[in-house]
Amino acid sequence: MQKTDEDLIAAHVQGDQKAFAELVNRYGKLLLGYLVRISGSREQAEDMFQETFLRVHSKATTFREGSKFKPWLFRIATNISIDGIRKSKRRPVTVPLEGHGDNPGAESDILPSRSPLPDDGAMASERKQIVQGAINALPTRQRAALVLSYYHGLTHKEIAEAMQCAPGTVKTHLSRALVALAKLLPDMEGETA
Amino acid sequence: MKDHLSQEDLVNCQFELGSDEQASAWKQHLAECESCRTALAKLKAKFSSLDLLNVEMVVPQNLVNDLLNKVQSAPVSTRIITWPRMLGLTAAAAVILILAAPHLFKDPDLSDPQLAAKPGMATSKEIAVLKAEEPFPPASAIELNVLPTRDDVQLTIYNSADLTLVREKRNLTMKAGWNWMQFMWVNTLIDPTSLRLEPMKYKDKIDVQALVFPPRLGELGRWLIFSEVSGQVPVEITYLTSGLSWRAFYMGTMSPDEKTMKLEAYVRVINKSGEDYEEAQTRLIVGEVHLLDEVARLARRKYPYGRPIDPYATRESGKDDDERRREKGKYVLWSDGPPPDEDEEGGELMTHKKDIKKEGLSEYFLYTIEGKETIPHRWAKRLPSFDVSDIPIESLYKYDEERWGRSAMRFVSFANDKDHKLGETPIPNGRMRIYRRLDEEKHLAYVGGAEIKYVPIEEDIELDLGRARQVVVEPKLMNYKTDNYLYNGRGDVAGWDEIREWRITVKNTRKIPVTLEITRGFNRPHWTLEPMQDGGYEKHDATHARFNVELEPGSKKEIIYRATTYHGTREQFAK
Structure with missing residues (x-):
């Protein structure tokens, strides 16, 4: 039977090296995706990825029994990413139409377009950059709430635990983020539901 | 009907961010207002662009490896116990210590089988349990160790074949049980099929089971090792690489009367293998070595042992796959597309174990460069080889119109033998430059240069120094x-x-x-x-x-x- 995340963190505290590696295996992609979307920079996201797991390792003994690992992990990641973003004093990224701009990671992780028409691929790439730019334009905490909710499916309660705030505050962050995005995102012509 | 829903209302409605009452009110309004329904649909379409970023991330393997290394090197921090708890624990510990003191400081009895369970050595029971556990798949990063830095390395460079045998000594940190040890050769000319790992200690307690090349992870191989010991284990890793070469250079300084010469020899080692070698003992092989394959070509192959074999490509009734292959005399290495090397011979060769053959050797000789040298990638280093003074020489001029036209040519001759203070080793081919000392102050005049071929022991050497003007x-x-x-x-x-x-x-x-x-x-x-x-x-x-x-x-x-x-x-x- 597969061990739970909580069992693994407990095993890690006891000195089981395999347990930590398994946690990295389970949450690596998820965490990196979160950090890339929230920071808008692949390079910065990879640094934060390492820092997050290293902090998980160093704080493993403080993980309370009965808690859930995933929100705890995202809490650490959110704190690190907010600090990181504030330090880098990022401005909304404006990505040129050609090239990777400041988001090489976003480009490299995006699956190649399956469209046979070269124009379709270029348009999709441009839209992705616009979307990433719009998300980057959000204030940090709104950005974190949006990414955790929309891309990672965390409940408001889990997001609240990750961001160390009340669930109502999470709703407010989400609402403001989405309203802002509604103004920043372009209309999708001819693609209404 | 109420006024239309604001954009904020529409957003909150779409993402269910309102209260139950608000949700109910919005639902009712949308049922009655086509304009708001259209606006909501547009909003949904707009937000669908968020899915463009909904792609699965690929975590680079080196990022994970680096992280796990850092975690392994840093112990889990001990639990911080607050003062009220600590008081009780301290008291308990003191009592235990007092009671156990007579037993704690006894010399361990090494014959006691219970003591085999000391840290570093697993008991037979533990070994049985560990062996029963399946190792993690090679493509996961679990149980993975990356090779530590080298403690020692020896290079044996076969110039004639662009082949170097590398022997490294490293101290690996093993844990009792299964270990995956990773070796990467990206951007180097290392032949992965020549990799070999052998423990130098605890040989009977460490079993190197297999070397696996996980696909899609790039140029790396992973050894699966079962260890009954945990801790540092010295191992030797050997492999063949290409890209290292050496060249001999000689400087001869003739005496003013041109009766004797001082000969200084150097070796220039050039490293284009892609790998840095620090503090390496260098050995040079002079002579011809017969090889089946070129190492550089082997190192650049995508698949070390060829693509996975398709056993169904040559199906004949009544025979199993191995039998069919033996009969055909070769493996079918591709099922679609061109073979890895785009020729049948290359595909066939990849399935056979490689040997260095010594047939047809004229002779070969091993030179060991004294000391150790650091030779990083893309560097060349000049190392001293030998230095012999007062070698008797003959300085001769020759005139032969059929060979050299209407000019006299200058020659210097001596022999690689004891009479000429040489004769201990063959002299490798290389470039020789001859100077002449003009006076006691050691001013030199350049006389000429020549390429010399490999000179065996007891063989004469005649250097053609070019046209003689005097x-x-x-x-x-x-x-x-x-x-x-x-x-x-x-x-x-x-x-x-x-x-x-x-x-x-x-x-x-x-x-x-x-x-x-x-x-x-x-x-x-x-x-x-x-x-x-x-x-x-x-x-x-x-x-x-x-x-x-x-x-x-x-x-x-x-x-x-x-x-x-x-x-x-x-x-x-x-x-």
């Missing part, structure tokens, strides 16, 4: 006539003699005496030569005569001789 040879035809005609039955000339009188002026403008060897050719084997002045000669071969002349410093001599060549029926009269 020794001049000027041959002049003084007389020519034909004589002694013989006629055939029809009255035509059938035989005759050609008589030439030559005067060769030789000048030595140097300040030391020189020996000059003049070779004269006749283009035919039927000739006689009559010296007339200083014309003492020897018959060099069927068509050549050779004069040896000694010239004092700043002197001039004339050699005069008459050469008769016999043509046609007169050839019978040649002596």
Whole structure:
């Protein structure tokens, strides 16, 4: 039977090296995706990825029994990413139409377009950059709430635990983020539901 | 009907961010308002662009490896116990310590089997349990160790084959149980099929089970090792690589009288293998080694042992896959697309174990460079090889129009033997530059340079140093006539003699005496030569005569001789 995340963190505290590696295996992609979307920079996201797991390792003994690992992990990641973003004093990224701009990671992780028409691929790439730019334009905490909710499916309660705030505050962050995005995102012509 | 829903209301409605009452009100309004329904649909379409970023991230393997290394090197921090708890624990610990003290400081009895369970050595029970556990798949990063830095490395460079054998010693940190040990060769010319890992200690307790090349992870291989010990284990890793080469250079300094020479030899080692080698003991192989394959080509293959074999490609009834392959004599290495090397022979070779064959060896010799050197990638280093003084040499000038035109050539000769203070090892081929010491202050003049071939022990060496400007040879035809005609039955000339009188002026403008060897050719084997002045000669071969002349410093001599060549029926009269 597969061990739970909580069992693994407990095993890690006891000195089981395999347990930590398994946690990295389970949450690596998820965490990196979160950090890339929230920071808008692949390079910065990879640094934060390492820092997050290293902090998980160093704080493993403080993980309370009965808690859930995933929100705890995202809490650490959110704190690190907010600090990181504030330090880098990022401005909304404006990505040129050609090239990777400041988001090489976003480009490299995006699956190649399956469209046979070269124009379709270029348009999709441009839209992705616009979307990433719009998300980057959000204030940090709104950005974190949006990414955790929309891309990672965390409940408001889990997001609240990750961001160390009340669930109502999470709703407010989400609402403001989405309203802002509604103004920043372009209309999708001819693609209404 | 109420006013239309605001954009905020629409957003909150779409993402269910309102209260239950608000949600109900919005639902009712949307049921009645087509305009708001259209606006909501547009909003949904707009937000669908967020899904463009909904792609799965790929975590780079090196990022994970680096992280796990850092985690392994840093212990889990101990739990911080607050003061009230600590008081009780401290008291308990003190009691335990007092009671256990007599037993704690006893010398361990190593014969006691229970003590085999000390840290570092697993008990047989633990081993059985560990072995029963399946190791994690090779493509996961679990149980993975990356090789630590080298403690020692030895390079043996086979120049003739662009092949280097690398032997490294490293201390691996193993844990009891399964270990995956990773080795990467990206951007290097290492042949992954030649990799070998052998423990230098605890050989009976460490089992190197397999070397796996997980696909899609790039140029890396992983050893699966079962270890009964945990801790540091010294291992030796050997492999073949390409891209390392060496070249010999020699500097000869002749004495002012050109009777002796000091010979200094260097070896320049060039590293283009893609890997840095620090503090490496370097050994050089001189000679020919016969190999089946080129290491550089092997190193650049995508799949170390070829693509996975398709057992169904040659299905014949009643036979299993191995049997079919044995009968065909080769493996089918591709099921679609071109073979990895785009030729059948390359595909076949990949399935066989590689050997270094020594058939057809002329001879080979091993040179060990003293000490250790650091040779990073894209660096070349010059290392001293040998230094021998007062080697007796012969400085000789030669003149042969057929070979070198109308210039005298300069040669220096000696031998690779004990008489010449050499003869301990063969001399590898390389470039030799000769200088001459002009005075006691060690001012040097460049005399010339030559490429020398590999010189075995007891073999002579003659260096061609190029044209000699200070020794001049000027041959002049003084007389020519034909004589002694013989006629055939029809009255035509059938035989005759050609008589030439030559005067060769030789000048030595140097300040030391020189020996000059003049070779004269006749283009035919039927000739006689009559010296007339200083014309003492020897018959060099069927068509050549050779004069040896000694010239004092700043002197001039004339050699005069008459050469008769016999043509046609007169050839019978040649002596």
